[in-house]
Amino acid sequence: MKPKTISEQLMFNTVKLVASNGSSGTGFFYNFKIEDKIYPTIITNKHVVNYNPNETMTFYLHLRNGESESKENYQVTYTANWIFHSKHDLCFCFINPVFQEVKKKTGKDVFYIANDNSIVATPEKLEELSALEELVMVGYPIGLWDSKNNFPIFRKGYTASHPSLDFNEKGVGLADMACFPGSSGSPIYVLNENGYSDKNGNYYLSSKRVILIGVLYAGPIYNVQGELVVKTIPTQQKVQASTPIMTNLGYYVKATELREFEDYISKNYK
Numbered sequence: 001m002k003p004k005t006i007s008e009q010l011m012f013n014t015v016k017l018v019a020s021n022g023s024s025g026t027g028f029f030y031n032f033k034i035e036d037k038i039y040p041t042i043i044t045n046k047h048v049v050n051y052n053p054n055e056t057m058t059f060y061l062h063l064r065n066g067e068s069e070s071k072e073n074y075q076v077t078y079t080a081n082w083i084f085h086s087k088h089d090l091c092f093c094f095i096n097p098v099f100q101e102v103k104k105k106t107g108k109d110v111f112y113i114a115n116d117n118s119i120v121a122t123p124e125k126l127e128e129l130s131a132l133e134e135l136v137m138v139g140y141p142i143g144l145w146d147s148k149n150n151f152p153i154f155r156k157g158y159t160a161s162h163p164s165l166d167f168n169e170k171g172v173g174l175a176d177m178a179c180f181p182g183s184s185g186s187p188i189y190v191l192n193e194n195g196y197s198d199k200n201g202n203y204y205l206s207s208k209r210v211i212l213i214g215v216l217y218a219g220p221i222y223n224v225q226g227e228l229v230v231k232t233i234p235t236q237q238k239v240q241a242s243t244p245i246m247t248n249l250g251y252y253v254k255a256t257e258l259r260e261f262e263d264y265i266s267k268n269y270k
Contacts, residue, residue, distance in 0.1 A: 003113065006193055006210050007136075007154070012113040014152045014187065015042060016060040016140045019050055026139035026152070026185040026216075027059075029095065029114035030258070034266045040099075040114060041092040043258070044185035045217050046084055049091060053082045059098055060150055064111035073150040074110075076102050085260055088171055088253045089217040092261050115187070117262075120255045121213040126164035129190065129211075130199040133159045135175055137216060137250075139186030155183075160249055163190075163213055171257045179219045179250035186216045188252050214252030 003009045018024045025048030032039040042059075049055035056079040063072040078101055080093035099110050121129075137155045145152055157177025161167045167174040175188060190211040197203040 006191060006208060009113045010136075010138050010154075010189070010191075011151050012062060012111060013115060014138050014140075015112075016143075016145055016150075016152070017042075017044060017048060017185070018058040018060075019048070020056045021050065023048075023050070024140060024143045024182050026183060026187075028138070028185070028187045028215075029112045030092070031114040031116045032262050032265050033116060034262070034269075039265050039269065040095045041261070042095050042098075043090065043092050043187075043215060043261075045089045045215070046082075046091045047089060047217070048185045049082050053084060053091075054079055055082060056080075060145075061098075061102060062111040062150060063102075063106065064109040071149075072108070074102055074106055074108075076105070083261065083264060085253075085257065088257050090215060090253050090257060090261075115212055119189075119210050119212045120258065121163065121190075121211045122256065123164070125211055126213070128198060129159075129163050131159065131162040133163060133190050134192075135159060135177060135188055135213070136191040137175070137177055137179075137183065137186045137188045139216070140182045141178075141180040143182045157250075166254075167251070171254050173214055173252050173254055175214075175216070175250045175252055176248065177250050178248050179216055183216055183250075187212055188214050188216060188250075212255045214254045216250050216252050218251040219249055 014026055014028045017027045027042040027044035030041050030043045058075055058077045061074050063074055078098050082091045082093050084091045102110055135157045138152050140152055155177055157175055160174040160176040163173055192209040195205045195207055196209055
């Protein structure tokens with residue numbers, strides 16, 4: 001498949017991640033541009049890598065065939081160096097060492113499509129959004145994915161709080177969406193492929209829009225005592241003596257928090 005639409009491109013943006021203990025989550029490709037140099041990375045949650053900066057992960061990747069994706073997929077296990085966000089449940093690793101490992105073992109390059117700063121929801125972009133916007137999340141809920149073709153699953157929902165405002169905590173937003181184990185680290189977008197309207201009543205016929213607003217990391221649940229608690233989205237499905245009641249809400253770290261990683265790279269690798 002040669003991806004043409006935005007949603008087809010997003011099929012090659014995420015990567016299924018499996019940790020050394022068998023837990024799984026979602027990562028996505030993101031290119032940091034510092035001056036004229038590109039730094040390819042994978043973004044995910046700290047808890048997906050078990051809060052271990054040297055966690056060994058298995059990456060489920062697509063291989064390249066010329067200028068497009070081939071039908072070949074490859075799993076590579078690699079001990080990456082994960083850089084942690086100072087406050088939020090976010091981390092990243094440089095992905096080129098993983099690509100080099102794949103090249104060494106297969107003789108082929110990895111096919112992927114990365115996000116970059118051009119689609120990040122800046123404060124200015126968020127101000128242009130309304131309180132209720134349709135969202136798309138891409139990832140691997142309950143570890144499910146198209147294992148034959150190595151593709152993620154798309155979920156749809158809505159903003160549950162105004163995206164321009166922080167939800168109780170700086171750098172955090174709330175989405176109305178079913179968030180299951182394995183969805184941790186999933187990118188969340190405002191995505192319109194066939195036109196959209198703005199909060200001023202203007203309609204942009206046949207226009208396309210994609211805005212990365214954040215990264216899923218947690219969700220509020222009711223525990224057996226009937227208390228509402230916020231828990232990180234699990235990375236494993238486990239049999240439990242008491243099953244918490246999900247509220248179909250998810251907390252996401254706002255994409256603006258990726259700026260800390262950009263500053264880190266600029267300071268340490270430029």
